[in-house]
Amino acid sequence: MDSIRPHSGDDKQWQFSARRIGDDLLEISCAGRWCLDQDLPVAGLILAGQGDSLYRLSFNTAQLSAWDSAFLVFLRELFVICKERGISVDQTGLPKGVCHLLAMAAEVSGPIRRRRSRWGLCRRMGMEIIKYLHGAPKMLCFLGEITVSFGRLLTGRARFRLRDLWWEIEEVGPRAVIIVSVISFLVGLILAYLGADQLRQVGAQIFIADLVAIGMVREIGALMTGIIIAGRTGASFAAQLGAMQVNEEIDAFRTMGISPIDFLVLPRMLALMLMVPLLTLYAGFIGMLAGMLVSVTIFDVGMFEYYTETVRALELKHFMVGLLKGSVYGAMVAYAGCLRGMQCGRSAESVGEAATSAVVTGILLITITASIMTIIFYQLGI
Amino acid sequence: MNAVPHMEIRDLTMAFGEFVVQRDLNFVINKGDIFVIMGGSGCGKTTVMRAMIGLQAPAKGAVLYDGEDFWSLGMERQEQLKRRLGVMFQGGALWSSMTLAENIALPLKEYTALSPQRIAGIVSFKLALVGLSGFENYYPSELSGGMKKRAGLARAMTLDPDILVIDEPSSGLDPLTVRHLDDLILELRDSLNTTIVVITHELASILDIGTNSVFLDVETRTMINTGNPREAVVSGDPKVRHFLTRGVV
Numbered sequence: 001m002d003s004i005r006p007h008s009g010d011d012k013q014w015q016f017s018a019r020r021i022g023d024d025l026l027e028i029s030c031a032g033r034w035c036l037d038q039d040l041p042v043a044g045l046i047l048a049g050q051g052d053s054l055y056r057l058s059f060n061t062a063q064l065s066a067w068d069s070a071f072l073v074f075l076r077e078l079f080v081i082c083k084e085r086g087i088s089v090d091q092t093g094l095p096k097g098v099c100h101l102l103a104m105a106a107e108v109s110g111p112i113r114r115r116r117s118r119w120g121l122c123r124r125m126g127m128e129i130i131k132y133l134h135g136a137p138k139m140l141c142f143l144g145e146i147t148v149s150f151g152r153l154l155t156g157r158a159r160f161r162l163r164d165l166w167w168e169i170e171e172v173g174p175r176a177v178i179i180v181s182v183i184s185f186l187v188g189l190i191l192a193y194l195g196a197d198q199l200r201q202v203g204a205q206i207f208i209a210d211l212v213a214i215g216m217v218r219e220i221g222a223l224m225t226g227i228i229i230a231g232r233t234g235a236s237f238a239a240q241l242g243a244m245q246v247n248e249e250i251d252a253f254r255t256m257g258i259s260p261i262d263f264l265v266l267p268r269m270l271a272l273m274l275m276v277p278l279l280t281l282y283a284g285f286i287g288m289l290a291g292m293l294v295s296v297t298i299f300d301v302g303m304f305e306y307y308t309e310t311v312r313a314l315e316l317k318h319f320m321v322g323l324l325k326g327s328v329y330g331a332m333v334a335y336a337g338c339l340r341g342m343q344c345g346r347s348a349e350s351v352g353e354a355a356t357s358a359v360v361t362g363i364l365l366i367t368i369t370a371s372i373m374t375i376i377f378y379q380l381g382i
Numbered sequence: 383m384n385a386v387p388h389m390e391i392r393d394l395t396m397a398f399g400e401f402v403v404q405r406d407l408n409f410v411i412n413k414g415d416i417f418v419i420m421g422g423s424g425c426g427k428t429t430v431m432r433a434m435i436g437l438q439a440p441a442k443g444a445v446l447y448d449g450e451d452f453w454s455l456g457m458e459r460q461e462q463l464k465r466r467l468g469v470m471f472q473g474g475a476l477w478s479s480m481t482l483a484e485n486i487a488l489p490l491k492e493y494t495a496l497s498p499q500r501i502a503g504i505v506s507f508k509l510a511l512v513g514l515s516g517f518e519n520y521y522p523s524e525l526s527g528g529m530k531k532r533a534g535l536a537r538a539m540t541l542d543p544d545i546l547v548i549d550e551p552s553s554g555l556d557p558l559t560v561r562h563l564d565d566l567i568l569e570l571r572d573s574l575n576t577t578i579v580v581i582t583h584e585l586a587s588i589l590d591i592g593t594n595s596v597f598l599d600v601e602t603r604t605m606i607n608t609g610n611p612r613e614a615v616v617s618g619d620p621k622v623r624h625f626l627t628r629g630v631v
Contacts, residue, residue, distance in 0.1 A: 159492065164479070248475035252537075255435050255469040256489050257461040 014038050015063070018046065024055040027093075031063030034071035043077035047085070057082055059093035072101055135343075142339050146269065149261045153270075158262045168271035172233045173278065179228055180279050181286050184216070187224055188287030191215055192294035205299045209309035212291030213284075218318045219325075221283035222276075223370055226329030229276055230362030234337035237268050238358035241341025242351035250342070260342070269334040276330030277323040284322060317382055325373060329366050336362035386413045387448075388577050389434070389545060394443035396429045402603055403429045407443070409596045409608050411545075416571055416578045416591050418611055421598035422625065427581045428472070428549060430598065434579070435469050435547055436460055465493065468543035472550045474534030476522040482509060482533050483518035489540045508536040513562060528555045535563070539570065545577045546570065552584040560584065564591050585626060589615070597622045 015031040026047075034040060047054070057078075075098065082089050091099050119127070152158040195211040241264060244250050253260040288310060295301035340358040344350050387410045394407040403426035411417045419427050432438035434445055436452060444451045447463050455463070476485050486505045490496055496504070509515055512532035522530055531551065538546060548567070552560040564587050570576045582588060588595065588611050595614065597607040599621060607614055607622040615626045 244478070247473055247478070248471040249477050251432075251437055252469070252471060252475040252477070254437060255464055255467060256492070257464045258488070258492055 014040055016041060016046075018050075020050075023053050025058060026050060026054055026056070027058045027060055029060040029063070030071070031061075031065070033066040034064065034074065035066055035068045036070045038070065040070055040074055043074050044081060046078060047081055047087075054085075054087055056088050056090065058090040061094055061098075064095065067095070067098065072098060072105070075102060076105065138343065139339060142342065143335070145261045146265060146335065146338075149259065149266050150269075152262060153266060158266055159258065160263050160267050164263075165267040165270060168267050169275055171236075172229065172271050173275035176229065176232060176275075176279060177282070179232065180225055180283050183224055183228055184221065184283035184286040185290045187220055188212055188216055188290030189294055191220065191287065192291040196294070196299050200299065205295065205301050206305060206309050208291060208295045208299065208301065209306045210313040213288050213310045213313050214318055216287030216291075217281075217284035217314060217322045219322075219370075219374075221287060222280045222322050222325035222329055223366070225276055225279045225283050225326060226333060226366045226370075227363060229272065229279070229330065230333045230336070230359055230366060233272065234333040234358045234362040235355040237334065237337030238341040238344070238354040239351055241338060242344030242354040245342065245344040246346055246348070246351060265334075265338040265342070268338055269331060272330035272334040273327050274330075276333070277326035280322050280326030281319070321377060321382060325370070328369055328373070332365040332369055333362045336365055387411070388413045388415070389448075389579075390444075390446040391430075391434070392444045392446060394430070394433060394445065395441045396426060396433055396438070397441040402441070404598055405442075405604050407596070407598075407605050409605065411577060411579060412594065413577055414571060414575055415594045416567060416580065418588050418592035418595040419579065419581045419598065420583055420588055420595055420611070420625070422583065422600045425598040425600040426603070427583075427598055431547060431549055431579070431581050435467055436464050465541065466544040468538035468541065468546045470531070470535045470538040470546070470548045470551065472553070473527070474522065474530035476530055476533055476537065478522050481519050481521055482514065482525075482536075485522075485533065486537050486540050489537070493541060504540070508539055509533070511539070511566060512536045513559075528559055531555065532559070532563070535566075542574055543576065545579060547579045547581075549581045551580060552582060552587050557586075560587060567591055583625075585628065588626070597625070 013032050014034050015029075017029045019027045019029065021027055028046065075094070079089055079102070091102075149158060191212050192208050195208045196205055199205050199207050199211075241250070244264070250260045250264070253263060292303065292306050292310075295306050296303050337358040340354040340361060344354040389411040391407050391409050391411075395405040396403040397405075407430065419430060421427055429438065433440045433453075439453055445453060447466070450459075450463070452460060452463060476482070477488070480488070483502070483505045486508055487501050490501045490504060494501075505518060506515070509517060512535050514529060514532055514536065517525070517529070517533070522533070525533065531554070535548065535551070538548070546567075551563050551567075555563070567578055567580070568591055571578055580587070580592070592611040595607075595609065595611040596605050597614070597619070598604070599606045607619045609618070611626065614622045616623075618626070
């Protein structure tokens with residue numbers, strides 16, 4: 001008799017022995033506890049060294065005191081090996097419950113087992129890039145749908161509830177004021193310090209006002225507001241629409257012939273395109289206040305002097321550029337948020353992915369358009 | 383029973399990329415039918431339904447509404463045909479930012495010129511039909527799963543559609559509510575001559591209300607039986623009998 005006894009004499013541990021009966025039969029005896037808290041033997045080792053003359057396997061479980069899924073898994077693995085080696089298994093010696101559960105597990109097998117990819121890092125990165133590129137036509141298609149929807153809006157045929165638009169405006173505008181204030185104030189402060197450090201060397205601290213005013217109103221106010229909104233509102237749009245996708249609410253719109261682009265995307269686009277320019281102006285104002293505070297208290301610039309220099313430096317074109325950028329960034333964030341939300345899959349996990357992707361896409365689009373617009377305005381001398 | 387074809391599925395194959403969900407489906411849904419699409423979990427019932435209601439294009443084949451191939455039509459005509467459909471989704475799919483009354487009123491506001499008072503009356507009646515009187519001003523998040531489902535059915539019925547498609551009406555509901563829904567489905571068919579397509583694996587409902595059916599097999603990935611489900615119990619494919627008798631036969 002072959003015997004494996006890891007902790008012999010202890011009833012709480014598993015015990016195993018294998019006995020050869022004649023040339024072709026192997027009887028396996030299992031005793032003690034065969035449970036998940038035990039370090040059970042590997043099924044593959046049981047038949048190792050039994051030779052090619054083995055054709056039948058039977059069990060003796062008279063001394064088995066307890067079993068759970070661990071025992072079932074062990075047997076299942078053993079049966080698979082027996083099947084591969086052409087050994088027939090006699091299950092009569094097993095507890096009835098074990099036989100029933102094994103039979104049920106054998107019945108429920110999926111028709112197709114999906115294999116996990118075992119690709120290397122480079123290949124996975126390549127596949128991700130290809131996947132992203134394949135998404136480009138869908139992005140353009142979505143852009144086209146939004147354009148058509150704006151066309152319907154201009155001709156008075158777009159269908160959405162004004163109440164939803166007001167709700168979105170409130171959500172993306174007034175409720176973002178605090179975070180925009182804090183960030184803009186700190187950015188204005190940093191800008192003033194940065195400028196002062198250089199300008200003080202030539203005794204030109206007064207030009208801190210020019211730097212902060214033009215910088216905040218024209219560029220940084222819009223950029224910071226865009227990024228704040230991408231993190232705050234873009235992600236929120238993607239999550240809202242993603243959850244609606246999961247709950248089949250968007251399907252319900254489609255089956256009723258109501259355009260989800262008109263009903264859901266248009267109010268969000270409009271809200272951001274209207275509110276982000278206003279928030280940009282506000283961010284510029286707060287940034288200038290921070291610049292003034294630093295200049296007056298730290299660098300001995302008079303408050304009136306600072307004010308006069310700011311007014312002298314700012315021109316209408318700076319405001320117009322800032323407003324235009326704010327509006328474009330708002331559109332980009334809304335586009336990214338709605339796109340990712342509408343592309344969301346049907347699981348909770350995909351809602352999270354949509355929100356993350358909306359922020360990444362939003363910031364990427366803002367950065368690209370900011371660069372393009374800066375070059376264009378420079379070339380046009382604006 | 384009127385045996386005029388209303389909807390026809392011809393050589394339909396549904397797939398996600400290379401993965402075929404169901405292939406070579408052929409069946410006809412007649413006017414006034416309560417047509418049951420049945421099959422085990424994961425056999426692709428809902429995917430087939432999505433092709434029938436215009437949400438997912440098939441890999442191959444056609445969905446015909448009164449002889450018109452839906453997927454070869456222009457968008458405008460597709461939208462017109464969709465309006466003849468009412469769909470109740472598995473979880474209700476109520477618009478979460480709207481109250482029940484607003485959910486039901488929206489299609490009426492979009493497609494009819496009814497006064498707000500008339501719309502309110504219809505909303506109230508539809509909610510009463512599904513046993514949700516008095517819940518007009520509740521939001522979906524304030525309702526139980528079964529109530530959401532019933533409200534979804536009320537919304538699907540709003541425009542008295544020619545074809546009412548109901549996805550898993552009874553899952554998660556108590557037996558009395560299931561019975562009430564079954565009675566309602568029968569009543570809609572009888573009084574409004576609505577053609578009803580039910581996607582379900584609820585045996586009691588299949589046998590009680592189904593007048594015609596198709597069985598989608600999870601293993602062969604195609605249909606293996608059509609016809610009256612009560613007849614299928616005694617003379618259908620062995621797999622269908624096995625399914626309809628909970629494995630007894």
